[in-house]
Amino acid sequence: MLLPSKTVVIAGLGLIGGSLAKALRRAGFCDELVGFGHREGSLLRGVELGVIDSYTLDLAEAVGRADIFVIATPTLVAAELVTDLIALVGDRRDGPVITDAASVKGNLQRAANAAGGYSRLVLGHPIAGSERSGVDAANADLYINHRVILTPEPDSDAGAVALVRAMWSATGADVVDMSVADHDAVLAATSHLPHVLAYALVDALAQSDASDDIFRFAAGGFRDFTRIASSDPVMWRDIAVANREALLGAVDEFSQHLVLLRDAIDVGDSERLHEIFTRAKQARDGFADRLATRSEPDA
Amino acid sequence: MLLPSKTVVIAGLGLIGGSLAKALRRAGFCDELVGFGHREGSLLRGVELGVIDSYTLDLAEAVGRADIFVIATPTLVAAELVTDLIALVGDRRDGPVITDAASVKGNLQRAANAAGGYSRLVLGHPIAGSERSGVDAANADLYINHRVILTPEPDSDAGAVALVRAMWSATGADVVDMSVADHDAVLAATSHLPHVLAYALVDALAQSDASDDIFRFAAGGFRDFTRIASSDPVMWRDIAVANREALLGAVDEFSQHLVLLRDAIDVGDSERLHEIFTRAKQARDGFADRLATRSEPDA
Numbered sequence: 001m002l003l004p005s006k007t008v009v010i011a012g013l014g015l016i017g018g019s020l021a022k023a024l025r026r027a028g029f030c031d032e033l034v035g036f037g038h039r040e041g042s043l044l045r046g047v048e049l050g051v052i053d054s055y056t057l058d059l060a061e062a063v064g065r066a067d068i069f070v071i072a073t074p075t076l077v078a079a080e081l082v083t084d085l086i087a088l089v090g091d092r093r094d095g096p097v098i099t100d101a102a103s104v105k106g107n108l109q110r111a112a113n114a115a116g117g118y119s120r121l122v123l124g125h126p127i128a129g130s131e132r133s134g135v136d137a138a139n140a141d142l143y144i145n146h147r148v149i150l151t152p153e154p155d156s157d158a159g160a161v162a163l164v165r166a167m168w169s170a171t172g173a174d175v176v177d178m179s180v181a182d183h184d185a186v187l188a189a190t191s192h193l194p195h196v197l198a199y200a201l202v203d204a205l206a207q208s209d210a211s212d213d214i215f216r217f218a219a220g221g222f223r224d225f226t227r228i229a230s231s232d233p234v235m236w237r238d239i240a241v242a243n244r245e246a247l248l249g250a251v252d253e254f255s256q257h258l259v260l261l262r263d264a265i266d267v268g269d270s271e272r273l274h275e276i277f278t279r280a281k282q283a284r285d286g287f288a289d290r291l292a293t294r295s296e297p298d299a
Numbered sequence: 300m301l302l303p304s305k306t307v308v309i310a311g312l313g314l315i316g317g318s319l320a321k322a323l324r325r326a327g328f329c330d331e332l333v334g335f336g337h338r339e340g341s342l343l344r345g346v347e348l349g350v351i352d353s354y355t356l357d358l359a360e361a362v363g364r365a366d367i368f369v370i371a372t373p374t375l376v377a378a379e380l381v382t383d384l385i386a387l388v389g390d391r392r393d394g395p396v397i398t399d400a401a402s403v404k405g406n407l408q409r410a411a412n413a414a415g416g417y418s419r420l421v422l423g424h425p426i427a428g429s430e431r432s433g434v435d436a437a438n439a440d441l442y443i444n445h446r447v448i449l450t451p452e453p454d455s456d457a458g459a460v461a462l463v464r465a466m467w468s469a470t471g472a473d474v475v476d477m478s479v480a481d482h483d484a485v486l487a488a489t490s491h492l493p494h495v496l497a498y499a500l501v502d503a504l505a506q507s508d509a510s511d512d513i514f515r516f517a518a519g520g521f522r523d524f525t526r527i528a529s530s531d532p533v534m535w536r537d538i539a540v541a542n543r544e545a546l547l548g549a550v551d552e553f554s555q556h557l558v559l560l561r562d563a564i565d566v567g568d569s570e571r572l573h574e575i576f577t578r579a580k581q582a583r584d585g586f587a588d589r590l591a592t593r594s595e596p597d598a
Contacts, residue, residue: 189507291522
């Protein structure tokens with residue numbers, strides 16, 4: 001199948017957008033890579049590094065040039081861009097395919113619906129990242145063997161869905177489909193909730209009277225458990241706001257289980273503690289085995 | 300200072316006890332290393348590996364031979380041993396120095412007091428471990444640059460305290476003193492609570508309807524966050540029982556912070572979320588820097 005993909009426009013030239021650009025260039029997926037954004041500095045740097053061929057600060061121009069328009073901005077900016085883009089493309093059946101790489105899908109779906117919808121919009125989420133950020137950290141290998149979740153709607157344009165799938169496949173990613181609701185619930189459980197728990201734990205300890213001793217005697221297990229509390233506060237604030245509903249559901253489900261465990265500790269119910277810990281260990285060992293097989297070292 | 304330490308008896312020849320034996324032998328700290336326990340298999344293996352010189356299955360004999368008696372058994376067994384040992388040594392001023400390596404100190408202190416007390420008992424806790432277990436995994440380097448917390452009482456025999464300190468110093472550990480209550484609160488916060496949270500999270504997800512998708516799409520951040528849920532359920536059941544009071548306090552303090560965060564997510568209070576996440580990130584980054592300086596790679 002020959003797919004038309006002359007020009008890919010990437011909005012937000014950070015680690016995610018820059019890595020996509022480098023992977024697509026290496027794969028020969030498109031003729032031209034164009035950056036769009038408000039911060040000319042990283043766009044200039046992108047051209048200098050050869051990550052993109054050119055850039056524009058004008059959204060209408062970017063849309064006019066795009067065969068595929070990839071939103072690779074932070075979560076809340078992505079929702080604004082979806083609104084602005086749909087206002088520009090209207091209901092054109094020959095408009096650019098629009099997709100994104102943000103961590104939450106529900107807020108973008110709502111923004112799209114509020115703007116009147118666009119059948120060539122296909123939301124997506126690459127499950128990949130790095131401790132590093134910015135276009136200088138862009139890495140053509142970032143998506144190899146990593147999952148990319150697409151959330152096409154029943155009325156999505158089939159050609160648009162195929163093109164977005166082909167784009168991510170070209171990066172070496174493993175592309176799967178899911179509903180918006182399932183995506184947001186699964187990501188809330190496996191990523192957003194753990195971040196909230198890690199932030200809550202570190203903040204509780206930091207505000208404790210014994211905070212100095214606590215951090216003095218914490219060791220390697222604590223370091224691993226709290227690593228994600230070193231993540232970017234702005235990014236995670238936006239995700240918590242954007243995925244409010246699914247995240248609250250995940251927090252509540254977790255809290256109910258924590259109450260059960262607390263009660264077992266309180267009454268010294270050894271049998272119940274052993275049962276819960278054993279079940280959890282089995283689930284976690286099974287997950288670790290599966291992750292190792294997937295050879296996805298540091299998503 | 301010349302310290303009398305002809306014979307060190309180690310009860311429980313697993314990773315912790317075996318590593319202590321190997322480190323003491325390398326340091327030339329004692330003339331003789333004797334194993335004590337009920338499972339002859341690991342004691343025989345200990346002799347075969349040269350970790351200990353000999354062993355006995357008889358507690359009275361073990362006590363009779365010991366200059367230092369180290370309890371390196373699981374947490375709840377340690378409490379029983381403290382009781383039995385004090386019954387054997389009574390209030391002898393020339394009895395062996397008794398110490399331990401268990402994760403909780405309060406339950407041992409209570410057991411000792413209930414048995415009438417013993418001034419040559421000095422409780423301790425090496426903050427070290429490994430994914431591996433058993434005497435075959437024993438490693439003479441395990442304690443190098445790791446913290447060992449001692450919790451001497453005001454009426455502890457000064458010579459006994461000095462001897463236990465000298466023993467751990469000989470392994471390369473960094474020995475510090477703390478009260479029993481502080482030890483249990485700090486360990487509850489930095490180790491026992493994170494284990495409970497990880498177990499509660501994995502169990503909640505494993506029991507969720509979406510459990511299959513959840514573990515299918517979880518990635519590296521989740522793996523790090525939940526690593527401690529792969530810990531030994533029996534060991535952690537015993538710790539949760541032994542450190543009940545401090546652990547409940549830590550769970551409750553955490554839960555209060557989680558409720559605050561949940562409320563901020565619920566009402567979409569971006570400013571508050573940003574404030575909490577930023578404060579937590581700063582505390583966690585500071586801790587990680589400190590841990591790196593301590594060059595304690597995997598406690």
